[in-house]
Amino acid sequence: MTNVLIVGSGARETALGLKFLASPQVDQVYVAPGGDGMDIVGLHSVAIDVMDFPALIEFAAANVALTFVGPEQPLVAGITDAFTAAGLPIFGVTKAAARLEGSKTYAKHFMAKHDLPTARAKSVQSLSAALSVLDEWGVPIVIKADGLAGGKGVVVAQDVDTARAAIDRLYAADAAAPVLIEEFLAGQEASVMALFAGQNAVILPLSQDHKRRYDDDRGPNTGGMGAVSPLPQFTQQEQAAATALMRQTVAALVADGVDSCGVIYMGLIFTAAEPKILEYNMRFGDPETQVLLPQIQNDFYALVTDLMAGKQPELQLDGQTYVGVVLTHPDYPVTSKPALPVVQPDTALLAAHAWIPAAVSKTAGGLVSTGGRVLTIVGSGTDAGSATKAAYALVQQYAGQLAYRSDIAHNALVTSKQN
Ligand code: AMP
Ligand code: GLY
Numbered sequence: 001m002t003n004v005l006i007v008g009s010g011a012r013e014t015a016l017g018l019k020f021l022a023s024p025q026v027d028q029v030y031v032a033p034g035g036d037g038m039d040i041v042g043l044h045s046v047a048i049d050v051m052d053f054p055a056l057i058e059f060a061a062a063n064v065a066l067t068f069v070g071p072e073q074p075l076v077a078g079i080t081d082a083f084t085a086a087g088l089p090i091f092g093v094t095k096a097a098a099r100l101e102g103s104k105t106y107a108k109h110f111m112a113k114h115d116l117p118t119a120r121a122k123s124v125q126s127l128s129a130a131l132s133v134l135d136e137w138g139v140p141i142v143i144k145a146d147g148l149a150g151g152k153g154v155v156v157a158q159d160v161d162t163a164r165a166a167i168d169r170l171y172a173a174d175a176a177a178p179v180l181i182e183e184f185l186a187g188q189e190a191s192v193m194a195l196f197a198g199q200n201a202v203i204l205p206l207s208q209d210h211k212r213r214y215d216d217d218r219g220p221n222t223g224g225m226g227a228v229s230p231l232p233q234f235t236q237q238e239q240a241a242a243t244a245l246m247r248q249t250v251a252a253l254v255a256d257g258v259d260s261c262g263v264i265y266m267g268l269i270f271t272a273a274e275p276k277i278l279e280y281n282m283r284f285g286d287p288e289t290q291v292l293l294p295q296i297q298n299d300f301y302a303l304v305t306d307l308m309a310g311k312q313p314e315l316q317l318d319g320q321t322y323v324g325v326v327l328t329h330p331d332y333p334v335t336s337k338p339a340l341p342v343v344q345p346d347t348a349l350l351a352a353h354a355w356i357p358a359a360v361s362k363t364a365g366g367l368v369s370t371g372g373r374v375l376t377i378v379g380s381g382t383d384a385g386s387a388t389k390a391a392y393a394l395v396q397q398y399a400g401q402l403a404y405r406s407d408i409a410h411n412a413l414v415t416s417k418q419n
Contacts, residue, residue, distance in 0.1 A: 003028040004301065005060050006043075007050050007079065007092075008070025009035050011326070011358040011376040012286035016068060017043040018353050019293045023301035030064065032056060036367075037357025037375065041350060050074045053082040060088050066305065068092065069262070072283050076102040080260065091195075091304055093262035093282040097253060100280040104146050104180045107280050114252035116245065117276045120183040127171040133181045134163050140184035145170055145177065154221075156184065187271040188411060189278065190231055191285055192242045193292060194250070197261035197307040201250045202315050203243050205230035205295065207288040208411060213333060215407045222333045223373055226325045226408030227287040229295065232384060233411055234270065241275050242268055249280075261308055290356050290376045291322035321384050323391040323409045324356070324376045327402035332372035342367035342374060343400040354378050354394055374402055384412035 004020045006013045006029060014037065017029040021042060031038045034045030048055045051074055060067050060083065067083060069075055069092030078095035099106045111118045119142070124130045134141060143166040145153035157163035170177045194203040207229035213219035234242075246266060253259040265281035265288075284292075296303070297316035306313045329336040336359070344367055345355040356378060359371025377398060379391025388409045395404055 001027050002066075002301070003030065003064040005029075005046075005056070005064040005067040006031045006034075006070060007056065007067060007074055009033050009038075009050075009358070010070065010286050011356040011373065012284055012289040013070040014038055014041060014043065014356045014358065015290045015293050015353075015376075016070060016284070017041075018356075019296070019300040020068070023299045025299065025301050030059070032059065035357065035360060035370065036362040037360030040345070040357065040360070040362075040367075041353075041355070050079075051077060053077075053079055057083060057086045057088060060090075061086065065089065066091065066301070068304070070283065070286075072098065072101050072281065075262070075282055080262070089308065091261055091308065094258065094260040096258045097260055097262065098282045101282045104144055104279070105178060108180065110252065110256070110280075111277060114248065114255070116248060116252065117274060119185050119276060119278070122181050124179050124181060125176050127167065127175070130167045130171065130179055130181060131164075134160070134167065137181070137183070139163055142182040142184055143167060143170070144180040144182060146180060185269045185271055185276055185278075187269045187276075188233070189267065189269050190234065190242070191265055191267050191288060192246050193263060193265045193284060193288065194246050195261075195263055195304065195307060196250050196253075196259070198259050198310065199250060199254050200307055200310070200312040201246065201264075202303060202307065202313055203246050204292050204315070205317065206234060206239060206242060207231065207285070207292055208409075209285060209288055210405060210408055213405075215405050220333055222328075224285065224287045224326065225328070225405045226323070226376075227285070227291045228321065228323045228384060228387070228409040228412045229288065229291045230321060231412055232321075233414060238270055238275065242266070245275060245277060286373075287324045287326050287376050290324040290378055294318075294322050294353065294378065294380065295320065320380045320382065321387040321412075322378055322380045323384070323387040324378045325391050325395050325404050325408050326376050327374050327395070327399055327404050329369055329372050329374065330401070330403040332403070336369065336372040339368040339370060340401045341365075342369055342402070343398045345398065349394065349398070355398065369402065384409050388413065 083090035155166035381387035
């Protein structure tokens with residue numbers, strides 16, 4: 001009996017669970033804390049919080065051969081170090097490596113030290129220092145709170161008033177706040193993710209999230225409204241440059257002695273000259289995971305455990321394009337209340353792994369939403385056009401009262417530079 005524990009409760013964790021469950025070696029997949037939606041797709045929720053390390057360790061020791069961590073908070077707090085101290089195998093970066101995501105200032109030092117291309121930046125810790133950088137550099141300019149902010153700590157200011165207001169707000173909350181001020185970079189954003197262990201890495205195709213709440217990239221930032229992968233709008237040369245940056249990052253972690261194993265997520269911006277690194281996350285992206293994992297043909301349990309055993313697995317992809325559309329509460333990201341009905345998936349949808357639940361609960365009256373990002377619908381096809389069509393055909397059927405963006409994959413649909 002080989003069982004796996006996934007730590008987390010989003011659609012990312014559901015997608016990971018389904019991928020592990022598809023391995024011929026895996027019997028059961030548990031998700032902590034999971035949710036009712038996970039049980040509907042064949043996973044097993046376990047009511048343990050992602051930060052309750054002693055309870056997770058006790059459960060893992062008794063029930064599973066491997067634990068895989070989804071979200072950043074437990075990684076930054078040292079879940080991997082705690083499992084390792086208890087002698088339990090876990091796939092997720094150590095607390096030391098998680099600082100690349102947890103501290104933007106540390107990430108900037110890391111990139112400078114290892115010649116990894118990124119926006120010019122200055123760390124400041126006072127209102128006057130922040131204002132003098134603004135004076136010197138002018139606008140457009142980017143103001144970032146240091147630390148985990150769930151994507152909400154960044155202000156891209158096109159004018160001085162917006163920049164000034166962002167700086168005032170940060171220093172009103174904390175007079176010594178660590179703030180990063182960055183040069184504005186123009187270009188299309190995309191991400192590259194890799195599973196790595198030591199110097200070995202399995203680098204996945206480029207993917208693109210859509211962070212703004214509304215069509216045409218308007219409205220507030222969210223956790224992510226939809227994703228597409230791979231991305232035909234980038235040339236082979238651009239894709240190769242992104243892969244090279246990932247290899248350079250893995251080598252840099254080894255050189256710094258903070259390698260371990262886990263996931264690296266590089267948020268890139270493709271400027272006219274070259275891709276530059278906007279951010280590191282040391283975990284899979286959500287919703288990118290929902291469109292990356294289905295491309296992988298390898299036995300996923302073997303891929304992860306081979307990496308952990310010091311081997312270099314060869315990635316096999318299916319060559320298809322996947323589009324994921326996130327269904328949200330209509331008031332997200334402001335509020336996710338009241339709960340709304342969720343349309344019951346049929347067996348064909350479940351069998352196709354096209355319905356990837358996050359915040360779904362079962363009640364006597366049927367399924368209801370329990371959060372902002374409720375589920376991801378995934379469609380596939382031979383190219384971005386057919387995958388988008390397939391995804392939206394399902395969205396029409398299953399959205400019910402939930403909201404969504406109707407332009408996911410719009411950049412991938414414009415004529416490819418290669419063609
Ligand atoms: P971050 O959390 O650092 O990735 O920033 C969130 C978002 O802010 C990014 O996805 C970009 O859209 C934008 N952003 C961050 N830094 C820059 C920059 N230097 N230039 C332009 N846009 C940026
Ligand atoms: N989709 C963006 C993230 O997971 O950070």
